[in-house]
Amino acid sequence: MNNSSESEYAIQAKGLSKHFGDLKAIDNLDISVEKSRIYGFLGPNGCGKTTAIRMLTGLLTPTSGEIEVLGLRLPQEAEKLRLKIGYMTQRFSLYNDLTVKENLQFISKIYGITGTQQKKRIDELLSIYGLNHKQTQFAGSMSGGQRQRLALAAATLHKPELLFLDEPTSAVDPENRREFWEQLFDLCDQGTSVLVSTHYMDEAERCHKLAILEDGVKRADGTPEELMNNMAAHVIEISAPELRQLKQHLMSLPEVITGSQLGARLRVLIHNTVTDPIGFIMQHSNLTADFVDLVRPSLEDVFVTCTGNSRQ
């Protein structure tokens, strides 16, 4: 379907900035999203994820920077882009007082899909997203998970090449979240590129690639593995009594980025300027090596290391 000459990227943005008065919602952001991949924006609330997505969909004009999405320059060619992208908003934005089927029929007409083509596509979506027996139910009376499947069905109705999902699973339980991601991988498998924003670590970890955003600035990007391997810190787990006091003591050391207790264990991030982290802990805690382990970093460790959240 695509020309071979076309770029391998679904989204390319350089030096993207959006300022609202003095507030720099997005500052000098560079991103490249490969086609048929799931790309994640990971960051706390208010870090600029939604602003970034709105600029990449052409809804918001950037203060400065260049954007090319699916070979179209934004914001100049935003109108043309509308037919090629799907956008699932953070808040459920279909009509609560219309039924599942009516909502989908409405969206079909908006995209100019009518007649048998419309019927076929809606039936297809209803079975993919398990909404067959819910057709005549009002969207407003459905559970969070069902509503979110309906929203995904609506956003993919016109078979967009690129899908934007703004915190898609914030109103969904873990069971439904896992199911939702299976559906995203199915879409991805069929050639759809996906850009998803989230503040859940487990969700970010599922992305092929992700960017960690904080205060409108990209702190790190890459595959989850790359991010974890290249992390500028060691992760140590300590199993010992009196962890509260130990934590307090360790946190006062400049080499320690953060410490957090997980039940009977204390997870400590130590700056990688320290070459022997286990020795470092032993030296500062009178514990023997039996109690101290060097463990594999998690995405949360990466997130904490590269954002300013290190000292709560």
Next chain:
Amino acid sequence: MMLSLLRIQAIFFKELTQLKRDRMTFGMVIMIPLVQLMLFGYAINTNIRHIPVGVVDQSQSALSRVLVQTISATQVVKFEQQFQDIKTAEDALKRSEIRAILIIPPDVTKRVARHPSSGFGLPASSDEETSRPIAQWLVDGADTAIAATIKSLRNMPLSELVSVKPANRSTPTFEVTLYYNPEQRTAVNIVPGLIGIILTMTMIMFTSAAIVREREQGNMEMLITTPIRSIEIMLGKIIPYIFIGVVQVVIILGLGYLLFDVPVNGSLLSLLAITLLFIAASLTLGLVISTIAKNQLQSTQMTIFVLLPSILLSGFMFPYEGMPLAAQYIAEAFPATHFMRLIRGVVLKDLEFTDLTFDIYWLGLFTIIGLAVASMRFKKTLG
């Protein structure tokens, strides 16, 4: 830059479906014209009758009692209380128990006898004596309509009082012929005017709320990411309300004819033409409000802010000619004022809509400007 009929139609049918399910709004569409027509048709009457009044009879004569009866017979006032002195009567006036006090002086018999209209020529009365009225009214003048009605009693003929053919009852200076509403029934003027009021109310309120709701509930956020244009959203949303407006006009004129015998003298085509034009003007006003208001409460507040002057200055209840010049200029800006002239012209005076070109042009101009402003502002809210 072609508009897509399919997309407009999608919005249109969605709006109809939602309206059908919103029982309250749907009920209001029917109930507002129905109830208001009953209320205004029956309740509003500029022919004031049976004003509660009191009397202080200082003469206590046979003539004074006949005088009270004669005044009662006019049905303009109703004597509800008797007072011993003026002070207690004034207190009752203050408490609004009565709206006026009739004070009959002790020498009322003599005054009547000397009054020129009573027709007793002899003995010839001096100028000073003849200039004396026979009794006095103290009126609660706060309400100008009540005051004017009592004032109209000033020249009440005394012939019945003394059952003598008056000698100097004069021929009127003017003969007055009343066109269009010879029986002077208030409903004839009110019912067509009511169309303007109800359309102003429902059209502005429904459209402004309908679009604001879409934004409030987050639907707009989804719509703007689709290929739909803002003008298509607006057209799709207001077209259902054009039908609602026409239904309301049919209810008002139909019931007005059945219950209040208000004729429709003009052609139905003219009626439809001016009604559609006015609906369009009101809808665009609602659209403009919807682009400014952030939520449904604000849109309701702004609607009322526009609604009140638009109704009060429209000439619906108070004649346009009676307003000061500044108010007349403001009134000219509102579509309701022009529609009031148009609808009364067509319904009562059998005017063709082509005869009222200025009002037609103004409504047309208002619609075009309104649409332009709304589309411009609507775009802004997306960015």
